[in-house]
Amino acid sequence: MQRYLALDFIRGCAILGILLLNIVGFGLPSAAYLNPAWQGSITATDTWTWALLDLFAQLKFLTLFALLFGAGLQLLLPRGSRWLTARLSLLLLLGFIHGVFFWSGDILLAYGIIGLVVWRMLRDVPSTQALMHTGILLYLVGCGVLLIFGSLSGSEPTSAWLPGAADLQYEKFWKLAGGWEAVQKRLDYLSSGLMALASQYGWQLAGLMMIGAALMRNGWWKGAYSPAHYRRTGIILLLVGFAIAVPGVVAQWLLHWAFRWTGFYLQVPRDLASPFISLGYAALCLGFWPQLSRWRISYVIQCVGRMALSNYLLQTLICTTLFYRFGLFMHFDRLGLLMLVPAIWLINILFSVIWLRYLPQGPFEWLWRRLTRLAAGKSSAQMPERK
Numbered sequence: 001m002q003r004y005l006a007l008d009f010i011r012g013c014a015i016l017g018i019l020l021l022n023i024v025g026f027g028l029p030s031a032a033y034l035n036p037a038w039q040g041s042i043t044a045t046d047t048w049t050w051a052l053l054d055l056f057a058q059l060k061f062l063t064l065f066a067l068l069f070g071a072g073l074q075l076l077l078p079r080g081s082r083w084l085t086a087r088l089s090l091l092l093l094l095g096f097i098h099g100v101f102f103w104s105g106d107i108l109l110a111y112g113i114i115g116l117v118v119w120r121m122l123r124d125v126p127s128t129q130a131l132m133h134t135g136i137l138l139y140l141v142g143c144g145v146l147l148i149f150g151s152l153s154g155s156e157p158t159s160a161w162l163p164g165a166a167d168l169q170y171e172k173f174w175k176l177a178g179g180w181e182a183v184q185k186r187l188d189y190l191s192s193g194l195m196a197l198a199s200q201y202g203w204q205l206a207g208l209m210m211i212g213a214a215l216m217r218n219g220w221w222k223g224a225y226s227p228a229h230y231r232r233t234g235i236i237l238l239l240v241g242f243a244i245a246v247p248g249v250v251a252q253w254l255l256h257w258a259f260r261w262t263g264f265y266l267q268v269p270r271d272l273a274s275p276f277i278s279l280g281y282a283a284l285c286l287g288f289w290p291q292l293s294r295w296r297i298s299y300v301i302q303c304v305g306r307m308a309l310s311n312y313l314l315q316t317l318i319c320t321t322l323f324y325r326f327g328l329f330m331h332f333d334r335l336g337l338l339m340l341v342p343a344i345w346l347i348n349i350l351f352s353v354i355w356l357r358y359l360p361q362g363p364f365e366w367l368w369r370r371l372t373r374l375a376a377g378k379s380s381a382q383m384p385e386r387k
Contacts, residue, residue: 006289007221009298010282011068012305016345017061019315020053020338025105026319027337028330029171030189031163034267036334037257038162047253049334054249055242056277059270062107064278065308066205069111070135070212071221073119081123086375088115090368096190103316104189108309110197110205118209128217135210142204143271149200150264157259168330175324204271211275223286230287234280241276244269303352307362310355311348318344 024033031038036050076084092112099106125131159167174181197205215221223230248269252262285292292298304311322340323329332340355362361369 004222005293005302006223006286007068007071008302008305009289009292010064010285010305011308012301012303013281013285014061014065014068015304015308015311016301016348017057018065018312019341019344020057020061022105022315023319023337023341023344024334026103026323027328027332027340028334029163029168030104031161032334034263035161035257040162042257043333046334049338051249051253053334053338054252054270055245059274060278060281063208063274064282066111066208067212067215067275067278067282068221069115070118070122070209071216073115073209074122074213074216077119077123082376083372084119085116087368087372088112088119090371090375091115094364094368098313098316099190099193100183100186103320104186106190108312109190110193110201113197114202114205114209118206118213121206121210122213128214131210131217132214135207135214137207138203138210139207139275142200142202142207143268145200145203146264146267146271150260153260153264155258155260161259161263172329175329176327178324208275221282221286223289227287227290230283232287234283234287237276237280237283241273241280245273245277248273300349300353303356304348306356307352307365309368310362310364311352313364314348314351315344318347 021033029038036042036046042050073084076087089112091108095106095109095112099109121134122131125134163171174185212221219225248266251269252266255261255266352362359366
């Protein structure tokens with residue numbers, strides 16, 4: 001199978017960009033991920049850091065990664081049902097292990113579960129246009145569910161949104177102490193995440209995968225259109241996306257991150273804007289790829305993208321060590337956490353470049369492929385590998 005270097009670059013950007021928000025999930029209490037005023041008050045520095053990240057990064061890189069995941073499923077369809085079922089089941093298992101024993105913010109389990117449903121839909125929907133329309137509809141259903149949840153919720157914040165001193169102390173205790181207590185808490189988070197996946201987020205994730213697959217079918221991801229098309233499309237998508245996102249960010253700020261509004265209703269503008277902004281980022285990368293491909297930095301980010309799974313898990317290893325083993329949990333504000341990100345990016349880049357200098361695949365990519373072959377049987381191994 002052909003390797004698309006521009007997609008490796010975009011995937012690398014997505015993996016590095018995801019850390020901009022995940023670092024908050026590692027270094028601050030879980031309530032801080034969506035509620036910047038989780039302490040009851042907020043500094044000007046935290047406010048501006050949150051606003052810029054919310055506008056340019058929050059959900060955007062996760063959305064981009066989901067779109068690319070769907071594109072990858074489309075590319076892998078010729079390998080057959082046994083290969084895809086085995087591959088996604090192993091991803092699901094890895095996500096379960098990662099989410100229960102390492103970090104509660106895992107996304108691999110959700111990708112494995114939804115991927116097992118979506119690849120069959122990709123196989124059974126022959127029309128690219130129908131696939132795109134179905135993906136958009138599913139994504140909008142997920143946005144609509146948020147509005148329903150908002151109408152059913154109370155106006156008083158829960159401890160998960162505005163934790164008390166005892167809640168914060170307990171969260172700090174189990175994250176730093178580890179052991180069975182931490183496993184039990186991560187199981188609780190996993191249970192809540194699966195409920196959210198079934199009721200709301202799963203619709204959006206499935207929709208994004210289908211949209212990504214449709215764009216692979218029509219050649220958009222492959223660079224089949226002119227650079228001018230991608231540049232023009234990228235600008236239009238970004239303008240539309242930011243026109244939707246900016247009022248939502250401003251409204252949250254003016255409402256002082258009130259629970260019902262920020263937790264539900266004003267999530268919708270962000271969710272609606274994210275596909276436009278994410279695809280806008282991708283379109284500009286594709287539009288300027290002839291220039292970007294000449295830069296050394298594009299090669300090193302491609303290496304990160306080729307080892308996306310290994311780098312995602314490496315970020316977990318680094319951050320859990322820093323914040324939970326070295327006791328730095330709740331020691332930094334948002335800006336302080338953001339300043340740690342480039343150092344972790346550098347580790348991701350060095351690890352990827354050095355590893356791929358000697359071996360063709362990342363360690364977890366290699367393991368995933370080998371276990372998939374074993375699980376799927378000999379007949380699935382006849383298709384040539386991507387170089």
